Amino acid sequence: MTNAEIIALLQEDLKGELMAIVQYLRHAYAMGEGELAAEIEAIAREEMRHFDWVAETIVELGGKPSMERGAFTGITDDVVQNMRADVQAEVDAINLYRQHIEAIPDPKIQRLLSRILSDEESHHGDFVHFVDKAGAMAEAAPAEAPAAEAKPAGPPARLAAILHEGIQHEYTVILQYLYHRFMMPDCEIGNELEMQAINEMQHLGWLSEEMEGIGGTPEIEHTGLELPDDPEEMLEADIKVERMVTAAYSRQIPEIEDPGLKDLVTRIRDHEIYHIELFGDLLEEVEAQEKESAPPEEKPAAPSAPQPPTVGSLFGQKQD
Ligand SMILES: [Fe+2]
Numbered sequence: 504m505t506n507a508e509i510i511a512l513l514q515e516d517l518k519g520e521l522m523a524i525v526q527y528l529r530h531a532y533a534m535g536e537g538e539l540a541a542e543i544e545a546i547a548r549e550e551m552r553h554f555d556w557v558a559e560t561i562v563e564l565g566g567k568p569s570m571e572r573g574a575f576t577g578i579t580d581d582v583v584q585n586m587r588a589d590v591q592a593e594v595d596a597i598n599l600y601r602q603h604i605e606a607i608p609d610p611k612i613q614r615l616l617s618r619i620l621s622d623e624e625s626h627h628g629d630f631v632h633f634v635d636k637a638g639a640m641a642e643a644a645p646a647e648a649p650a651a652e653a654k655p656a657g658p659p660a661r662l663a664a665i666l667h668e669g670i671q672h673e674y675t676v677i678l679q680y681l682y683h684r685f686m687m688p689d690c691e692i693g694n695e696l697e698m699q700a701i702n703e704m705q706h707l708g709w710l711s712e713e714m715e716g717i718g719g720t721p722e723i724e725h726t727g728l729e730l731p732d733d734p735e736e737m738l739e740a741d742i743k744v745e746r747m748v749t750a751a752y753s754r755q756i757p758e759i760e761d762p763g764l765k766d767l768v769t770r771i772r773d774h775e776i777y778h779i780e781l782f783g784d785l786l787e788e789v790e791a792q793e794k795e796s797a798p799p800e801e802k803p804a805a806p807s808a809p810q811p812p813t814v815g816s817l818f819g820q821k822q823d
């Protein structure tokens with residue numbers, strides 16, 4: 504089995520993980536606060552770890568992780584139906600990982616996939632239990648069951664449009680920053696990008712819950728992703744998108760009447776301003792290091808001369 508063939512199988516796993524993350528989050532956001540929602544979010548976080556591990560393995564093999572997502576097995580207004588769809592998602596994942604463990608001869612990758620498989624088996628049991636739990640909740644208190652919870656008639660159009668734009672932006676940057684971090688592993692920039700991707704996940708959660716709160720549906724879809732190969736270009740793209748969204752949130756804030764939501768969007772906007780500054784600092788460091796490590800114009804350095812620090816230390820690449 505060639506590396507390219509292994510990468511192709513792992514890309515399928517990655518699509519499944521991204522599907523599970525978003526589907527489970529959608530199910531949890533729709534429930535609002537509560538024990539069941541918290542348990543489902545905890546499972547989504549485990550899927551995020553799987554997503555990370557599989558993507559890192561793809562990069563180690565020389566591939567570029569796909570940010571494509573598999574098809575949802577079900578997102579409805581009914582909690583029991585949703586839990587059944589999640590059981591199905593876990594069955595699909597278990598089958599796929601079993602096939603891939605058998606097909607991929609590399610013991611290290613087999614070990615990783617087996618580790619993930621054991622999580623999926625545990626999630627499967629959890630969701631089977633949640634089907635019963637959600638069913639019992641619906642029977643015990645039909646009026647208060649999450650499935651039957653009355654939603655507001657319909658969200659105000661402008662507010663829904665603002666939240667929709669924010670949700671799409673947040674999902675886009677999560678994928679973009681994670682991809683950039685996968686391509687720059689084990690280094691300061693990669694670590695910072697991962698931290699900020701986690702911050703953007705918080706934003707996505709807040710906005711999605713607000714959307715559910717006004718009776719809308721958080722459509723978690725991304726817009727254009729900028730995935731260049733060069734670290735400088737990555738940071739420039741990240742700064743560009745942060746500037747764009749800071750301007751958008753700043754325009755929208757005066758339009759928002761609800762004081763709680765106004766504060767929330769202001770807080771998010773302020774985080775984005777921080778991101779612009781942080782990414783700007785990182786870009787400056789990269790540019791400075793690249794200048795320093797640029798080969799001398801005329802005379803090559805004597806072999807015994809101490810080597811200047813290279814840009815590799817910032818990116819975590821092996822230095823020779
Ligand atoms: Fe998973």
Ligand SMILES: [Fe+2]
Nearest residue numbers: 673703706775
């Ligand atoms: Fe954000």
Ligand SMILES: [Fe+2]
Nearest residue numbers: 745774775778
């Ligand atoms: Fe941001």
